Amino acid sequence: MNWLEGYRSRELCEALAMEICRLATRPMRFMEVCGGHTRAIRKFGIPSLLPETISLLSGPGCPVCVTGRAFIDQAISLSSQEDTEVCTFGDLIRVNGNHGSLEKARAEGKQIRIVLSSLDAVEHAKRNPEKKIVFLGIGFETTAPGTAAAILKASRDGIGNFSVLSAHKLMPPAMEGIISEGIPIDGYICPGHVSTITGTRMYQPIVENFKIGCVISGFEPLDLMHSILMLIRQVLNDKPKVEIQYARAVKPMGNPEAQRMMYEVFETADEWWRGLGFLKNSGLKPKHKYYEFDARKVFDIPTFKETDPKGCICGEILKGLKTPHQCKLFARTCTPVNPVGACMVSTEGACQTWFNYEGKN
Ligand code: SF4
DSSP: OOHHHHTTOHHHHHHHHHHHHHHOOSOEEEEEOOHHHHHHHHHTTHHHHSOTTEEEEEOSOOHHHHSOHHHHHHHHHHHTSTTEEEEEOGGGTTOEETTEEHHHHHHTTOOEEEOSSHHHHHHHHHHOTTSEEEEEEOSSTTTHHHHHHHHHHHHHHTOTTEEEEEOOBOHHHHHHHHHHTTOOOSEEEEOHHHHHHHOSGGGHHHHHHHOOEEEEOOSSHHHHHHHHHHHHHHHHHTOOOEEESOTTTOOTTOOHHHHHHHHHHEEEEEEEETTTEEEEEEEEEEOGGGGGGBHHHHSOOOOOOOOOOTTOOHHHHTTTSSOGGGOTTBTTTBOSSSOSSGGGTSTTSHHHHHHHHSOOO
16 A cells, blocks of 8 residues: 555545544534645545535635636736736636636737746746736735745845736635624634645634634545544534644644745735635735835736626635536536636636536536
8 A cells, every 4th residue: 555545545434434424413514715625525525425414515715716807807907018928827827807818818919928836937037137027926825935935036136027916815814704704614624735834823713713613634535534523523522623634744833934934025915805805804915125026016007896707606606605516507608618707717616626526417
């Protein structure tokens, strides 16, 4: 048995399933707030191992899904400016704004480049001093330190033609926003990757203020089954707390150096989330000290309205209120090849995940 197979052991999964069935004698609803978990839960058929009393809901954990259409419009408008090139991760390129996607804009001749990391964008800026390079910073606490590192490098090396259009988001305000909207959940399956950076402390207010347990989970079937069992035990004992199931990767303190870089460069700002609207202090923007690397300060960027495509219910799906099968466009006009809404674009989006693993109906 190799290392990975150990976390996919059928016997151990069945043993956990039996224990879950024994304990889960009343309804409980757990929400995952990580696109990686959304995908893994459906890919490994976790719901089929659980009793009917346990419901798993997908939350706002896929970075591409929660990014607004106005942000895409702003990126396209930047790519239309003279001598300006926009650099982005590949999964954002197919998300539609109000006026088409970055992919469509690139096909029309706009300067849009896919990069594998924020530091690639800095290197690109260094090699092309005649161009203004704008990196699209999206994602949560997982990717924000990488963007911060890029700004620090550009600052250190005097690369003045590099800037960031930030839509970085912080996970706790969204988790609190879900609870504040009155969406009934009994526990959070917390994101493994985000928590490698942040550690456990940021979940503590959720436990203290809302009495909802948080278990930081890994991504293999045994991880997820174990995390669900841990949450069930918390509910039954009426003792919500923050627990680390994914102990092989997550430490209570997280990664202090990544946190230091993130808060050296960024400060919090109000940010828009699909489904949740503007949430106070839920985003990150470069501090004044780094204003020359903030695309919103460097460029005159028009504002655009936040809208959702007609008939798309991504906002409700991201709050766990509906499932993709309840969307009339699902697998008809909206497919991974022709995505209508953002949740069908990324392999971690709830709609694409359901399309790939839950059948079309
Ligand atoms: S199936 Fe498509 S249109 Fe419907 S909610 Fe999902 S992404 Fe939006």
